[in-house]
Structure formats: C-alpha cells, structure tokens
Amino acid sequence: MDMYFEKITILGVGLIGGSFARVCKKNELAKSIFGFGRQEENLRKAVELGVIDKYSLDLNEAVEQADFVLIAVPVGSILLLAEKMSSYLKKGSIISDVGSVKDSLVEKIENILPEGVHFVGAHPIAGTEHSGVEASFAELFEGSKCILTPTKLTDHETLQKVKKLWELMGSEVSFMEAVKHDEIMAAVSHLPHVAAYAITSFIFDLRHVWPDILSYSAGGFRDFTRIASSHPAMWCDICNYNSEALIKMIEQYETSLNQFKTLIKEKNWFQLEKRMSEAKTIRDGFYRSS
Amino acid sequence: MDMYFEKITILGVGLIGGSFARVCKKNELAKSIFGFGRQEENLRKAVELGVIDKYSLDLNEAVEQADFVLIAVPVGSILLLAEKMSSYLKKGSIISDVGSVKDSLVEKIENILPEGVHFVGAHPIAGTEHSGVEASFAELFEGSKCILTPTKLTDHETLQKVKKLWELMGSEVSFMEAVKHDEIMAAVSHLPHVAAYAITSFIFDLRHVWPDILSYSAGGFRDFTRIASSHPAMWCDICNYNSEALIKMIEQYETSLNQFKTLIKEKNWFQLEKRMSEAKTIRDGFYRSS
Numbered sequence: 001m002d003m004y005f006e007k008i009t010i011l012g013v014g015l016i017g018g019s020f021a022r023v024c025k026k027n028e029l030a031k032s033i034f035g036f037g038r039q040e041e042n043l044r045k046a047v048e049l050g051v052i053d054k055y056s057l058d059l060n061e062a063v064e065q066a067d068f069v070l071i072a073v074p075v076g077s078i079l080l081l082a083e084k085m086s087s088y089l090k091k092g093s094i095i096s097d098v099g100s101v102k103d104s105l106v107e108k109i110e111n112i113l114p115e116g117v118h119f120v121g122a123h124p125i126a127g128t129e130h131s132g133v134e135a136s137f138a139e140l141f142e143g144s145k146c147i148l149t150p151t152k153l154t155d156h157e158t159l160q161k162v163k164k165l166w167e168l169m170g171s172e173v174s175f176m177e178a179v180k181h182d183e184i185m186a187a188v189s190h191l192p193h194v195a196a197y198a199i200t201s202f203i204f205d206l207r208h209v210w211p212d213i214l215s216y217s218a219g220g221f222r223d224f225t226r227i228a229s230s231h232p233a234m235w236c237d238i239c240n241y242n243s244e245a246l247i248k249m250i251e252q253y254e255t256s257l258n259q260f261k262t263l264i265k266e267k268n269w270f271q272l273e274k275r276m277s278e279a280k281t282i283r284d285g286f287y288r289s290s
Numbered sequence: 291m292d293m294y295f296e297k298i299t300i301l302g303v304g305l306i307g308g309s310f311a312r313v314c315k316k317n318e319l320a321k322s323i324f325g326f327g328r329q330e331e332n333l334r335k336a337v338e339l340g341v342i343d344k345y346s347l348d349l350n351e352a353v354e355q356a357d358f359v360l361i362a363v364p365v366g367s368i369l370l371l372a373e374k375m376s377s378y379l380k381k382g383s384i385i386s387d388v389g390s391v392k393d394s395l396v397e398k399i400e401n402i403l404p405e406g407v408h409f410v411g412a413h414p415i416a417g418t419e420h421s422g423v424e425a426s427f428a429e430l431f432e433g434s435k436c437i438l439t440p441t442k443l444t445d446h447e448t449l450q451k452v453k454k455l456w457e458l459m460g461s462e463v464s465f466m467e468a469v470k471h472d473e474i475m476a477a478v479s480h481l482p483h484v485a486a487y488a489i490t491s492f493i494f495d496l497r498h499v500w501p502d503i504l505s506y507s508a509g510g511f512r513d514f515t516r517i518a519s520s521h522p523a524m525w526c527d528i529c530n531y532n533s534e535a536l537i538k539m540i541e542q543y544e545t546s547l548n549q550f551k552t553l554i555k556e557k558n559w560f561q562l563e564k565r566m567s568e569a570k571t572i573r574d575g576f577y578r579s580s
Contacts, residue, residue, distance in 0.1 A: 125508045145506055180500075187496055188507040192489065192514045194550050199485060200569035202546035206477055207572070210470075214576045216435055217478040218415045220520075222577065223513040224482045229573050230510075232566035236559045243554050250551045254544065256492035260484050261540045264533050269526045276522035279490035282497070283519050286504045287512065 001164055009034040009066040011081055013046040013055070015127060016098045017072030018136025021051045023169050026138055036062035037073075046133040060088045068165075071097040076237030078105055082112045091116040096162050098124055100185060101241040102149045102178035110153050118158035121149040123181065124171055125189075129229040142170035149178040186245035191253055193227050193235055194246070200228040291454055299324040299356040301371055303336040303345070305417060306388045307362030308426025311341045313459050316428055326352035327363075336423040350378045358455075361387040366527030368395055372402045381406040386452050388414055390475060391531040392439045392468035400443050408448035411439040413471065414461055415479075419519045432460035439468040476535035481543055483517050483525055484536070490518040 008030040010017040014037075021033050035043050035052035036059060043055035056062045063069050063085045071078050078099055089095070095117060099105055106121040113119050126144040128135060146166040150159050163173045176184075206213050239246055263272040298320040300307040304327075311323050325333050325342035326349060333345035346352045353359055353375045361368055368389055379385070385407060389395055396411040403409050416434040418425060436456040440449050453463045466474075496503050529536055553562040 125506060127508065127510070129510075144508065147506070184500060184503055184506050187493060188503060188511050192511055194554075195485065195489060195547065196514060197566050197569045198547040198550045199482065199543055200573050201550075201565050202543050203477060204568055204572045205542075205546075210474060213474055213478060214572070216415060216437070216474050218417065218434065220417075220419075220517040221478050221482055223516050224486060225573055226513050227510040228566075228569045229577075230570070232563045232570055235566060236563045239554050239562060240557065240559055243557070247551060247554060250547065250554075252495075253489055253492050254547065254551075256495075257485065257488040257540065257544065257547075260488045260491075261537060261544075264484075264529050264537060264540075267530065267533070269530055272529060273522045273526045275491050276487045276518075276525060278494055279487045279518045280520070280522055282494045282504070283490050283515055287519075 005030040005067040007066045009063050009069045011036045011071045012073035013133050015131050015135045018051050018133040019140035022138040064088050069095045074234045074237050075099045075101050075241050082109045089117045095119045096122045103182045104241045106178050118155045120162040123147045131231050146171035146173045147176050182242050183245045186249040190246045191249040196228040200225045295320040295357040297356045299353050299359045301326045301361045302363035303423050305421050305425045308341050308423040309430035312428040354378050359385045364524045364527050365389045365391050365531050372399045379407045385409045386412045393472045394531045396468050408445045410452040413437045421521050436461035436463045437466050472532050473535045476539040480536045481539040486515050486518040490515045
C-alpha cells in the first residue's frame, strides 16, 4: 500500500493535528505538509517548530491538490470546514477527521463532500488537557486506541489506508459503528469531563464561604479535577454534538451517585463497602493488566 | 521545646503511620519507636524496613510508658482503641490521631482519655491510593497541610508540641474548628471519593453491555477514577463518621451536575461554556500558584 502523499493538509494544527503532523514528518509520509487555521501566530510557530512546512489562512489554497486532508479542528467547526472546502478538493483525495463525536458528523460529511473524494471518520483516543501546537508531540498516539467509523459508503481501500496511517501513529485501530462509538465515549470521556467541571464549579461557589478551601485539597482532588482544565469551547461543542448519549449517561451517573448517597443516608455500610470494592476491583484489574 | 521522646508508639503502621515513623527515625525524635496493629505480617515488615524498632500485638504493652501515641488506624477503629488503651496510658503522655474526620471523634476521645493525658486531634492532608507500611515514605508529608483541631480542653503546650512535630514532618500546620474541618474535607476530599466510586461503579455496570468499554478510556478517565482505587473499608468509615457534612456536599454536587445537564438539555452553550471556563480558571489559577 502506497503510504506516500505529495501534499498532506492539516486543518487545525493544535495538540492532535500537530502531533499527527510530527509523525508524518518523522516517517517522511509527505513531500509537503500544509497547515491551515485561524490563528496565524500558532501556524507560524508550527512552521518554526518544524511541525509543518507551510501554512495558509486561505482554506482554498490549503486544501487544493492535497492528497490527504486531516480535519483536526474542534467538533463544532468540522461541518463548516467540510462545506467550505468541498469544491476545492482534488478528485481521489482522502479526507479524515479526529472528532470525539461521530454519529452526528460522519453521515453529514459524507453528504457534503463531492463524489470521488473519500472520507473516513476517525477518533484517536489520546490527548492531554493542554492545547495548541506547542503542546503537540510525536509520541502522543503511541499505545492509544484509534476508532474508525466506516459506513456503507466507505471505500474499502481508503479505509485500509487510513487504518495504516493511524497504525504508523502508534495507535491500535478498531472499527466501530458511529452510534456505539458515541455512547461509549459519552460514558468514559464526555461524562467524566462534565462531572469534573461540575465538581470544580461547585467548589468555586464554596469559595464565597471559605476563600482558602482549595488549599486544603490534596493530590486526589488535583487528579480528579484535572480534566476540568480542558478547553471549554471544545467541550461545549462535544456536549452539543453528543448531547443525546451524554444526557443519558449523566442520568445513569446521577442514579449511581444517588444510590451511594442513599446507602450513606441509610447507614448501609455493608452494601456501600461492597459497591466501593467492586469499583476498586474493576479499576485495579484494568490498570494492572493494561 | 523538648522534642525528644523516650518511647513513641504508632497504632497502625500503614501509609500514614509508617511515613510518620520514618520521619521520627530520620530526625532521631525517639529512643524507641513501637508499633501496634492487627496484622503481624505488616508489623514484621515494618521492623525489617527499619520503620519501627519493635512491635506488639498487645495494646497494653504497646502503649505503656509511651510519651507519645499516634493513632493512625482507620477512622472507624479510633474510638475503640482509645477506649481500650485509656487505662494503660502514662500520665503526661501526648495522644494524637490522623483521622480524616474530626467532629465526631475529638470530643469523644477527650471524654474517653483519663485526666493528665493530653490529646490533640490532627489531620495530615496527605496520602496516596496505596496502603500498608510498604507504601510509606518519609517525604509523604513534605509541603502538605496538617490541620489541628484544638478544643477548649486542649493543653496549650501540648498543642505547640504537636504543631512542632508536624512541622518536622514537613507539613504546614493550621488550626481549625472540627466542624469546619469536616465540612471542608467533605467538599474537597470525601465527595470526590464518593463521586469517583459512583462513576467507576456505573462503568462497571456498563460492562454487561460493552465488555471492552474500559479499553476505550484515556488518561482523563484514569486520573478521574484514581481515587476509586482507595481502600473501601477506610472510606466507608469516613462516610460513616462524616455522613452529615458529606450528604450535604453530595446534594450540592447533585445540584451542580443537574445545572450542567439542564444547560446541555436546553442547548444553552453560552452559559455552559461560561460555567466551564469559570471552573477551568479557578483550577488553573490555583495549581499555577501553588
């Protein structure tokens, strides 16, 4: 399988897009890597750091003649970009994305893109709470999972090529239906983010009573709330595009939290310890074996 | 202030008790350090590791002639031990504890201990999710806070001595009323633990639908649920002894979570992003400056 591209274009050269570009560079996957974004400062830095070769603030110029276009912008901007660039795309080119939400995007993108342009939805499950090209690094995807969500329209050869690309990134690639992807992500990623924001926001309110409250927190609190330092606009987008599955998961979590509260209220320490032990066992077991 | 003790006794030579003993050793604060506990294997290991000098499974032998006794057992066993040992304690000796809950313990301990024996309630805000003497290390308390909760019965000189002791551990010591201590800890420590157990428990249930669900989780989930690997029996005790403040905090958190859910349901992205940004700002600000 030919894994060499004349021109790769990265739309959004941030943590994910930048890290992707770094691996392309390292593996010499392209003659040139082009960057596009809204913040010229970030793109200039990306060139300085050697993450991309060139950049343009003009979408047309950025994607024209590209063999591979990676849409690595926040979920809320993906459809708009797909629409704007659709008439400039080269026939036979491959388009992929890195959005954390798939069901509400993949089919729409397929409808937007012109015939002869091949799309595969992708979600690399990797990241840190930092953003911007300076936070990017070539090892970001190593050992992580990348989920591809092919549809009945997906071109087989393109799918294999995108799979291979993510394997070169160091990811373990799996295929999944977009709906299932979104429900699983709502549970293990989107819900924890909302829960962390909600707990930090609540502590924020308590500062009116105890201004120094955070100074009494320890490592547990720091780790528990780390994801509340993530990019708010990005997470609003994710909540928006995956709201149905997310609301379902928040409600199931509310039920679980309420059960714990009830056990405490009823002083049912036997059952509480049982529930806590189950949780500890599954977590310890997973992180020991992974 | 004389900070030398003939005999220091540690009841419960685990993560906290063991780390405390290690610093006592390092600073040569005692002629001998005595350990007491229920698991002989752990105590034998503590002697082997040089954390304590001697141990006994007999409480009487462990505390007799001790100048300083640190109660470092789980919250649920503190009162029982205080009761059992009270008649063996030396006149003039100092007793302290490390319980994460204070209001429901401190006054009761003061009532249990005989006259001439001085008690100061203490809570070093330090720990990891591991337990046992092998998890202990002398640097555990460095840079952490230690809260002392004196009452109107507390002997002034003893208070200063216990303060000095925790400063030698590397802690920054502050005084606080037990009730306030418990409410603050319910918010920044006990609630996050219950929330982490509840979310992990809920994911546990989802495994019936998606057996491989955890394999799609990333670093955010790992950190968010780290405290759900804490010791269940210990945390049941804490829930028990601080149930009133904890239930209040769980309810306030439920309100906050519900507000986030409502914003998502109502597609109020402006307000959602505002709440997320506030949370991020307070967290980033605190961890940048601390």
